[in-house]
Amino acid sequence: MKILSWNVNGLRANISKGFVERISELSPDIICVQETKMQRGQVEVDLPEYGEYWNSAEKKGYSGTAIFTKLKPLEYTLGMGIDEHDREGRLITLFFENFILVNVYTPNSQRELKRIDYRMKWEDDFRKYLLELDKINPVIIGGDLNVAHEEIDIKNPDTNRKSAGFTDFERNKMTELLSSGFTDTFRFLYPDKTDAYTWWSPWANSRERNVGWRLDYFLVSNRLNSLVVDSLIHPGVFGSDHCPVELIISID
Numbered sequence: 001m002k003i004l005s006w007n008v009n010g011l012r013a014n015i016s017k018g019f020v021e022r023i024s025e026l027s028p029d030i031i032c033v034q035e036t037k038m039q040r041g042q043v044e045v046d047l048p049e050y051g052e053y054w055n056s057a058e059k060k061g062y063s064g065t066a067i068f069t070k071l072k073p074l075e076y077t078l079g080m081g082i083d084e085h086d087r088e089g090r091l092i093t094l095f096f097e098n099f100i101l102v103n104v105y106t107p108n109s110q111r112e113l114k115r116i117d118y119r120m121k122w123e124d125d126f127r128k129y130l131l132e133l134d135k136i137n138p139v140i141i142g143g144d145l146n147v148a149h150e151e152i153d154i155k156n157p158d159t160n161r162k163s164a165g166f167t168d169f170e171r172n173k174m175t176e177l178l179s180s181g182f183t184d185t186f187r188f189l190y191p192d193k194t195d196a197y198t199w200w201s202p203w204a205n206s207r208e209r210n211v212g213w214r215l216d217y218f219l220v221s222n223r224l225n226s227l228v229v230d231s232l233i234h235p236g237v238f239g240s241d242h243c244p245v246e247l248i249i250s251i252d
Contacts, residue, residue, distance in 0.1 A: 001071075001249055004028035005142035005216060007105070007199070007242035010037040011045070011066070017239040020046050026234070028246065029070050032103035032142040036064035036089075055079065057089040064089040065143075067103050071096065071252075080129040085122060093133070099224070099251055100133050104143035109164035116169060123173035127180060134181060138221035140249070141182070144199075144242065145217050149174045149184065152194060153214040165213060182219045185231035185247055196233055199242045210235075218247035227251050 004026055008014040011033060023031060031050070038061070040054040050068035055078040057063040073094035079086030094101045104126070109116045133139050147170045148154040160166045178184060190196065197212025206212065218231055229248040237243050 001030070001252055002026075002028040003030045003032065003101070003140065003142055003218070003247045003249070004244050005032040005034070005103070005144075005218065005246075006237075006244040007034040007144040007216060007240060009035050009240040009242065012038055012043045014239045015043055015045065019239055022237050022239065022244075023047060023068075026237075026244070026246070030094075030101065031068040032092075032101075033066045033068070034064075034103070034105035034144045036066050037061050038064060040066075053092050053094065055089040055092045058087045062088070063105060065092050065103050065105050067092050067094060067101070069094065073101075080125060082125055085125060091126075095137070098137065100137050100139045102130065102133070102139060102141045102143075104141060104145070106144060106146040108146050109167070109170065111164065113162075113164060113167065116164075116167070120169060120173065123170075123177070127173075127177050130177070130182070131180060134221050138224045139182070139219075140221075140224070140247065141217070141219040142245075142247065143217070144215055145174065146215055147171060147174050148213045148215060150187075152192075153197075155195075155197065155211045155213070165215060178219070181222050183222055183225050183228075185218045185220055185228050186214075186233070186245070188225060188228065189231050197235070198233055198245055202241055207241075216242055216245045218245060220247075220249070224249065224251065 053067040090105045151157040198216035200207035200212040227250045232246040
């Protein structure tokens, strides 16, 4: 099974830049999309083979997630059941017979870490949510986690120690999540691979120079590790300031 995750930085804009064509080329079974910035029905997404699940933010043109899937889930939920977290459309969970898929768009801590306290609360509640799911079935998490976990995951670690997405607070929460029973599939397969990024600033030709951050992940419950076939980054796919990431896993 192939699962794709992509922060599209506005789905309507991305569609005009070839979103449907890119999906057709990559041909995943499931697509997790973050930062849709729209309500369902505002634009036609021409993917007739896929069922659609949407979670839009209350605030128009902000945040939002969607899943397009060829596999019909047994059930689905939106959000994690906590009102302060569920207003921004950041979470969709699909329940299948042998696994649970979570599509997540983690809140950014913002400039001057204006939202770091909220981010820490989100991290703790999200981890608890995943651990409860993990009691039911093994979990696959795909999405923009808004953190470069280790120094290898960012081009310039020394100059970004106090930047949102690379503070000790955020990195430690990622470590805590992984330590609670989950695996970063990319680092599981490619522990020493450098210059592997999924997001680039729009300034100073950052993408052309590959001055980036790895913010987008597939995590799995540890007991799925042996089923992971590959975990890929697609830096050559354009249309957003993020590129897609892909998980190939022997599960159905």
